[in-house]
Amino acid sequence: MPALASHRKPRTRLRATSPAVGLTTAALASVTLLSTQTATAAPAKPAPTIEEVQKKVDGLFRQAGTATQKYNEAKSASAKQRDEVDALLKAAAERADKLNETRRELGRYATAQYRGGSIAPTATFFLADDPQSYFDQDQLMSRMTSRQQKAVADFRTQQREAAAKRVEATKSLQTLTESQAELRTSKQEVQEKLSEARSLLSKLTAEEKARLAELERKKEAEAKRKAEELARQQAAAKAEADRAAKEAAAGQDTGSGTGSGTGTGTGTGGTGSDAGYASKAEKVLAFARAQIGKPYVWGATGPSSYDCSGLTQAAWKEAGVTLPRTTWDQVKVGTRVATADLQPGDLVFFYDDISHVGIYKGDGMMIHAPKPGANVREESIYYMPIYGSVRPA
Structure with a gap:
């Protein structure tokens, strides 16, 4: 029996290049993109108020002031350390000169020992850069005169002193390097803070700058008002001190009649100090x-x-x-x-x-x-x- 043909209408597969499909895909993509952007985009940050700008600029100038003090401190420390390094290097050079002079004197002793036919180890001792190993040989030291022994002792002392000065100078140089590094850091910090403050101010409009100036005038006026109040208080205190001083002086004059006139007085400029x-x-x-x-x-x-x-x-x-x-x-x-x-x-x-x-x-x-x-x-x-x-x- 022959197979029956299917009565279902075959599906028509749309191609990707179909205009209808292309439009739908683009629309969906646009909706998806817009939805994603809307969901993830941060809300626009409001522009800072003039009060906030003023506070920020004042804070930056203050931070620059603090960094300036760090710079001044590092600069003073660096200058002091440089003077110390120079002094240590000078002292080390003087020690080296003394050491070389003593070495030459030892050399003269060695030459004399050689010409006199003395034992070779004596010459070796005199000419050695480090005669320490020979110093403890009693039989060798017994062959030297007291003057020669003193020269050897001086040589050893000068060696130790010269080495100590070199170590001290090296440490001082390291400290100087650290101070100079701190100096550079503080300088950079000052420059950064000032640059940021100037940048903030440069972005203000003419109207904003006028409003900022008005805020500054109000701040100055309030500070002046407080200054005037302090001036009134100080004037009142001085007037009271002067009145008390006069009453005390009058009491001394009319009290015993033997006043010596040695009262110290009060108020500003009253005492010697x-x-x-x-x-x-x-x-x-x-x-x-x-x-x-x-x-x-x-x-x-x-x-x-x-x-x-x-x-x-x-x-x-x-x-x-x-x-x-x-x-x-x-x-x-x-x-x-x-x-x-x-x-x-x-x-x-x-x-x-x-x-x-x-x-x-x-x-x-x-x-x-x-x-x-x-x-x-x-x-x-x-x-x-x-x-x-x-x-x-």
Whole structure:
């Protein structure tokens, strides 16, 4: 029986090149791609506000200030280490000269021994670079004169000293290399922070820069208000101290009638020590005022530019007081004083990391070298958070 033919309609297989299939595939691919992008794409980050930019820039300048102090510290250490290395190398050269002179003297003894027909080991001893192995031979030492024995003893001493100096110089050179590496690192850190701050500021529009300047004016106004309040408090305290001093003096005059007139007085400039400090402070402030308008340059110590601790160091040098190079060391010099008790000439330090310093001039104001892009100027001590204050002398 013949097989029956199938009544099913054969399927028509669409080719991949079919326009309908191509359109459908492209559409599906587009939908899939868009869906994937929508699911994975991060939301656009909003532009920072002017307040955030100001905070960021201030933070970068502060970090640059800290790095500047690290640079100053490394530079001072490097200079000190270089001087020590030079001294050690000079000492090692002097030791070598003495050693060579003693070696020549031993050579003359050896020559004399040879001409006199003495035993060969004696000459060997004199001419050896290291006569230690021969030194313990009693029979050899007994053949030498006291002068020869002294020359040998001197030679051994000088050998040890020269070797010790070479070792010391080598260690000092290694320390110098480390200080110079730290110097380069700190310099790079300063440059990076300043470059980042400048980059942020350069991207601001004219309107944003105007708003940033307005924020700065408000900050300065608030700092000035606090300075004026401190000035009123200090004036009131001084007036009260003067009144008390007058009453005490009047009481002495009318009390026993035998007053000697040796009262010490109170208030600023009342005692001999206060007067001495005030005299030094006048020199310090006269110098600092003369620097107003000169640019801040990190690492600079004058005379054409300064960083903050470079200015304070140079100013107090005018009064005969030598301050260390960094803020971290300057804060340890002298006597700590409260903000309410500040006197002209005192040093005021800022931030928790003690990365900035200014010279108090009175009335809540200071003279300082602020930051890169700014000049030495007078400003309220409340412009930055105060860490503490010292009286250097």
